[in-house]
Each structure stands twice: as C-alpha cells, then as structure tokens.
Amino acid sequence: MYHIIINPASRSGRGAKIWSEQVEPALKAANTEYQTYFSGKAGEVRHLAEQITAEHAEEPDLKLIILGGDGTVNEALQGIADPSKVILGYIPTGSSNDLARDLGIPKDPKAALHLILKDTAPRAMDLGRLTYLDEDQPEESRLFAVSCGIGFDAAVCAEAMHSPIKDTMNRIGLGKLTYLGIALKQLITARKVSCTLTMEDTVHNRQESLELPRFLFVTCMSHRYEGGGFMFCPPAADNDGVLDLCSVGNISKGLVLLALPTAFFGKHYFVKGINAHTATRMSITTSSPLWVHTDGEVTRKSCGFRVECLPGAIRMITPEVK
Numbered sequence: 001m002y003h004i005i006i007n008p009a010s011r012s013g014r015g016a017k018i019w020s021e022q023v024e025p026a027l028k029a030a031n032t033e034y035q036t037y038f039s040g041k042a043g044e045v046r047h048l049a050e051q052i053t054a055e056h057a058e059e060p061d062l063k064l065i066i067l068g069g070d071g072t073v074n075e076a077l078q079g080i081a082d083p084s085k086v087i088l089g090y091i092p093t094g095s096s097n098d099l100a101r102d103l104g105i106p107k108d109p110k111a112a113l114h115l116i117l118k119d120t121a122p123r124a125m126d127l128g129r130l131t132y133l134d135e136d137q138p139e140e141s142r143l144f145a146v147s148c149g150i151g152f153d154a155a156v157c158a159e160a161m162h163s164p165i166k167d168t169m170n171r172i173g174l175g176k177l178t179y180l181g182i183a184l185k186q187l188i189t190a191r192k193v194s195c196t197l198t199m200e201d202t203v204h205n206r207q208e209s210l211e212l213p214r215f216l217f218v219t220c221m222s223h224r225y226e227g228g229g230f231m232f233c234p235p236a237a238d239n240d241g242v243l244d245l246c247s248v249g250n251i252s253k254g255l256v257l258l259a260l261p262t263a264f265f266g267k268h269y270f271v272k273g274i275n276a277h278t279a280t281r282m283s284i285t286t287s288s289p290l291w292v293h294t295d296g297e298v299t300r301k302s303c304g305f306r307v308e309c310l311p312g313a314i315r316m317i318t319p320e321v322k
C-alpha cells in the first residue's frame with residue numbers, strides 16, 4: 001500500500017495537474033493499492049506525514065510517497081514520527097528538484113512513479129538535523145535531506161518562496177532559473193556579518209574552528225546540489241555519514257558573480273575565500289540574525305545553530321545503489 005502526499009501547489013500550482021493528468025492515470029493502470037492525501041495549504045504536508053506515520057506506527061516498512069518539490073519532502077520529514085520505519089518514494093514536481101537530480105530520480109513524473117512501482121530494494125540515506133540555539137527563541141530542530149544554510153543562500157530561498165518571478169518562470173518551464181535571478185538580486189543587497197564555525201568530523205578524525213570576520217553564506221550539504229543545480233559541495237554523498245560544507249567569506253561581490261556560474265559545475269573553489277570542509281557535527285554563531293534554510297524552506301532568522309549528520313536515517317527508493 002502506497003501512501004501518497006500530494007502538494008498541488010508545487011511548481012507554482014502545476015503539481016495538481018501533474019497528479020491528475022499523468023500520475024493518477026498511470027497509478028490506476030498499474031492496479032496497485034494506494035491512498036492519497038492532498039495538502040490544502042502551506043504547512044499541511046507536515047501534519048499529513050504526522051497523521052500517516054501515527055496511524056501506521058506499527059508498520060516497519062511504511063511506503064510514503066511525496067509528490068512535490070524539495071520543500072515538500074522537507075516538510076514531510078518534519079512530520080515523520082520515526083524515519084527508520086519509512087520507505088520514502090519521490091515524484092519530483094518542484095521548481096528546482098535538487099534531491100531528485102542528485103539521486104538520479106527521473107524528472108518525468110510517470111517515470112518516477114514507475115521507479116517506485118518497480119519495488120526495488122530501497123537504500124539507506126543520511127539526513128541532517130539542524131537545531132536552533134537562539135537564546136530568545138524556543139529550541140527547535142528541523143531535519144533536512146539536501147542541505148541547510150545560513151546567509152545569502154537562505155535569503156535567496158526566503159525571497160523565492162514568495163516570488164512572483166518564480167510563478168512566471170515556472171509557467172514558461174524555466175523555474176530553476178528563478179534562483180539564479182533572485183541570487184543576483186540578493187547579492188547586491190547582501191549584508192555580511194561575522195561568524196564562528198566549529199566542525200567536528202568523527203569519520204575522518206578532523207576538527208576545525210574558523211572565525212570569519214565577514215561572511216556571505218555557509219551551506220552544509222548531504223547532497224551535491226542546491227538552489228536549482230548549484231554544485232556547492234561536489235564531494236557530498238548521502239551515504240557517508242558526513243556533511244560537506246562550503247563557506248564563503250569576505251570576497252567581493254564581483255568575484256561572487258564570477259564564481260556563481262562556475263558553482264553549477266562545482267568549480268568555484270578557485271576563489272580565495274571560498275572553502276570546503278567536512279563535519280559530522282558543526283555549529284555556527286553569527287553576530288546578527290540571518291535567514292536560515294533547510295532544503296530551501298525558510299522558517300526563521302537565527303544567530304546560531306548546530307547541525308549533525310544522521311547516518312542512514314531513512315530508506316529511499318532510488319534508481320541505483322550509489
């Protein structure tokens with residue numbers, strides 16, 4: 001039995017059509033058992049995942065399928081009671097689909113469905129957990145599948161979440177370019193503050209502490225791509241128990257402009273001030289609150305958080321064993 005959470009609002013409302021015109025007919029033709037759960041408003045995916053996993057708490061292999069973008073998967077993760085009991089399937093209908101890109105899940109919704117229906121063995125995938133450490137706000141944790149970040153990249157996500165440009169670009173099939181456009185705009189207004197980063201990598205037995213007097217952003221990745229295909233951390237792998245980080249310090253905005261397109265190919269480390277790190281646990285504190293994202297979802301600004309890698313936390317249906 002497949003439990004399918006559908007975000008009809010993904011890809012600026014095209015998710016609904018993709019479901020009804022492509023996925024649902026294919027599912028019916030496959031003559032398989034399934035139950036659907038439609039998200040009626042922002043925030044509901046989490047509750048649906050909570051409800052499904054609570055109702056089927058005794059099932060060790062609950063098949064939960066997400067139809068939406070990276071943000072929909074992220075919301076579902078927040079609601080899953082025990083990720084180790086879930087087999088996650090994904091039909092990517094978002095604008096950027098960075099998770100699907102890295103996992104090799106087909107962009108075509110029917111092909112993604114057929115992959116799920118093939119019933120191949122799922123594979124264990126690492127998740128990340130971010131815990132906010134702001135003294136004046138309640139402690140809150142969020143899981144992520146792809147990445148989390150603070151500063152410029154999160155500010156881009158914050159703007160993209162409510163961007164009319166995203167709707168237009170999605171209509172003409174260029175949704176992933178939205179992030180590039182907004183990134184250029186955000187770069188002009190970006191504020192640089194100071195931060196302290198501490199990283200502990202128990203897999204490679206390394207520790208690192210870093211003071212950045214002015215930084216643009218720090219991203220912490222379990223997969224290689226974010227923001228519609230920026231390969232900020234080329235070595236990132238979701239089955240190594242380690243998170244890969246990219247820190248961007250005080251480099252000129254002109255240099256950022258030069259480096260950004262090269263980040264599509266993971267070649268941005270030629271710029272002095274852009275550095276790669278690894279960590280199984282990291283923490284960051286900043287001198288002023290900045291936007292923070294998990295898988296492109298932005299819920300608040302923060303002055304600090306810690307992040308840890310949860311090795312093999314969930315099983316995922318993917319095309320090949322990586």
Ligand SMILES: Nc1ncnc2c1ncn2[C@@H]1O[C@H](COP(=O)(O)OP(=O)(O)OP(=O)(O)O)[C@@H](O)[C@H]1O
Nearest residue numbers: 009011039040041042043069071072094095096097
């Ligand atoms: N019915 C709904 N109406 C409006 N928003 C919704 C609804 N259901 C879920 N959401 C919101 O949609 C967002 C997730 O969208 P998602 O990121 O998956 O798609 P996208 O924005 O098209 O893709 P991407 O993240 O790849 O750019 C979440 O913030 C979620 O709260």
